[in-house]
Amino acid sequence: MKNYKILVQYDGTNYKGWQVQKNREDTIQGKLQNILGKYTGREVEVIGSGRTDAGVHAKGQVANFHLQLPWGQSSHDLFLYLNRYLPLDIAVCDLREVDARFHARVSAKGKTYRYRIHVSPVSDVFEKRFVYQYLDYPLDLEAMRRAAGDFIGCHDFKSFCGNKHMKKSTVRTIYDIEIQEVLDSHGLKEVVIDYRGDGFLQNMIRILTGTLIEVGSGRRPADSMPEILDAMDREKAGYTAPAQGLCLMEVDYGE
């Protein structure tokens, strides 16, 4: 058995997220496992760097799986086979053999997520599936940046965890949060928030984003973040921003 690492892109709009679920085929992991099952004639487990929620996109999801190529087949044949049978909203952009010890989740050192907020009275018709259309509301980016500064570093993010029954540690380290106003490829304004950290809890980035939007729109003071962190209570944080604006950009393996 050889160990293969893949780079996966998806438009998550029509999927119930990364992780395979009982009796459902509409997950990214499920689609990949089905095709690999047909290719090899046996069950193959595809290990992702982490789950993405229903509706969340990925430009740089990483996964690995162990497989014996059928006789006479190259890894490039497998690459073509996967892309031929995947639906058009999932693509394997790279496939390579890696060291047997590589594990997409355990080996990951960090992840970068991007949240896109469209701020303009005119909707962005060509990007509407990939942005949160927060039409016609100006955001105070300076206040958002001040608030975001309090999330940097190692904290218990229990207040920002969407899973109420989380039994494992809710301590995570955020390396950096960058908030920029940019013009998209069609000249329309959006606010882009890039989060880089060692890992993120369920819904964590969407709750951080919802809280920052509440700061940016003046509904919450910029200096109230430490209070929310200290409360260890989901109710104290802001709303969960919609999944469609979120995209997993990169998984870092310290290479």
Next chain:
Amino acid sequence: MKNYKILVQYDGTNYKGWQVQKNREDTIQGKLQNILGKYTGREVEVIGSGRTDAGVHAKGQVANFHLQLPWGQSSHDLFLYLNRYLPLDIAVCDLREVDARFHARVSAKGKTYRYRIHVSPVSDVFEKRFVYQYLDYPLDLEAMRRAAGDFIGCHDFKSFCGNKHMKKSTVRTIYDIEIQEVLDSHGLKEVVIDYRGDGFLQNMIRILTGTLIEVGSGRRPADSMPEILDAMDREKAGYTAPAQGLCLMEVDYGE
């Protein structure tokens, strides 16, 4: 009554095209007319530069309509009202008062359409609604350019008209056809064909594109275009390329 000119963008995927149809609301013109009807309390006709087929997109559709603004309202208020009530896949990007004689269809001097063909074994997951995914087939661009050269100028394009019962003239002038291989914003290869002409018949660009693809894939000789034009017979031309790859980019009013 004042005359307003608007610039309209749409993702045409979920619409039955530009032109309003009896008992249907799912057309771009229909959506605009409904909202203007609610705004003014009377029927308003929105005149487009031309129809686009079901599923075709627009970055630069132009239309005009005559309207008396309600008392105290500015044209900017109307602009915001339209965008507030339009679905997220239709946007009015510009609205301005123009000379009473301006007519979006009659005043148009030319139009530019773009057809995008994705050619790569890996699908372009974020652009899949806007490209024709012609996966894994190389196209001979030089042959396609030679064939396209025979379409330039003033010709009777009856062989490239999708409407069999067309009673009006099928003579049109094509100013330019540019065929390029480009990398899209995600680094994937596509073939982009830009058509510039004084006007186009129903399905004409999609049939021209289907025919050029048949040339590029070796199924039809590059020098057979004059024959097809001369035949004045739809059956002699190639297939109708799918609507989703087509986008109306610009309407030229000689300004």
